[in-house]
Amino acid sequence: MRKYVMAGNWKMNNTIAEGVQLAQELSNNYENDWADKVEVVTCTPYVDLKPVVEVFDFDKCNIGVGAQNCYFEPSGAFTGEISIPMIKEIGCSHCIIGHSERREIFGETNEMVNKKAQALIEGGITPIICVGESLSVRDDGKYDEFVRDQVKAAFAGIDAADAENCIVAYEPIWAIGTGRTASPEQAEEVCAAVRDEIKNIYGESVAQNIRVLYGGSMKPENAEGLLAKENIDGGLIGGAALKADSFTDLIKACL
Numbered sequence: 001m002r003k004y005v006m007a008g009n010w011k012m013n014n015t016i017a018e019g020v021q022l023a024q025e026l027s028n029n030y031e032n033d034w035a036d037k038v039e040v041v042t043c044t045p046y047v048d049l050k051p052v053v054e055v056f057d058f059d060k061c062n063i064g065v066g067a068q069n070c071y072f073e074p075s076g077a078f079t080g081e082i083s084i085p086m087i088k089e090i091g092c093s094h095c096i097i098g099h100s101e102r103r104e105i106f107g108e109t110n111e112m113v114n115k116k117a118q119a120l121i122e123g124g125i126t127p128i129i130c131v132g133e134s135l136s137v138r139d140d141g142k143y144d145e146f147v148r149d150q151v152k153a154a155f156a157g158i159d160a161a162d163a164e165n166c167i168v169a170y171e172p173i174w175a176i177g178t179g180r181t182a183s184p185e186q187a188e189e190v191c192a193a194v195r196d197e198i199k200n201i202y203g204e205s206v207a208q209n210i211r212v213l214y215g216g217s218m219k220p221e222n223a224e225g226l227l228a229k230e231n232i233d234g235g236l237i238g239g240a241a242l243k244a245d246s247f248t249d250l251i252k253a254c255l
């Protein structure tokens, strides 16, 4: 039985004061026994990480905190970058890598995603590896092959025991922040392909254990249909994670 994961991606939203307020509201709503059914993670901007960790620690709240990016080198002359030891020290348990906004706006390549995944595993942080096709790839009907290639590239050189603990988020770019959600059938088709590709690389057991999330305009109104699908183990949620009540409703959809 795979445990659901609900990961909020705040993107570049919430100052420290706003982030602390949202974390406090989430902590007030959250009940720790939900952790039996669903792993909840809040991925905040770098500057919010420590204050948000402090809110959850103070409240003994079982919500993990994640970064939205990292650099794969441990230290050095990489102006503007943040290392994995830095986010680890703050208390991050997870880190998103390969988000389509980082791939499209900041030129993150499959090779960089792979290096980040390897370095995160080495550092004891769970990578949330994003994959997903653009509208033109979808319209060309090449999305299955495209996403499988991203999965293969992201997991190159990673062994089975580590792969099993990674999280993959399938996020069709045409559904992110657009209000246009993939239908449960469309999302399931590609999440199943992600799992099948993991099976091709690592075999059945890893494929059955790894969590594959859907992301793209997930909200309380559409979550149930998506979460009911066999190969969808939760969500990576942008807009609807910016309000405590909608994110809480999404978490409750997993219970």
Ligand code: PEP
Pocket: 009, 011, 171, 175, 176, 177, 178, 179, 215, 216, 217, 218, 236, 237, 238, 239, 240
């Ligand atoms: C995301 O940021 O990964 C995302 C899925 O955003 P949204 O839920 O707003 O589409």
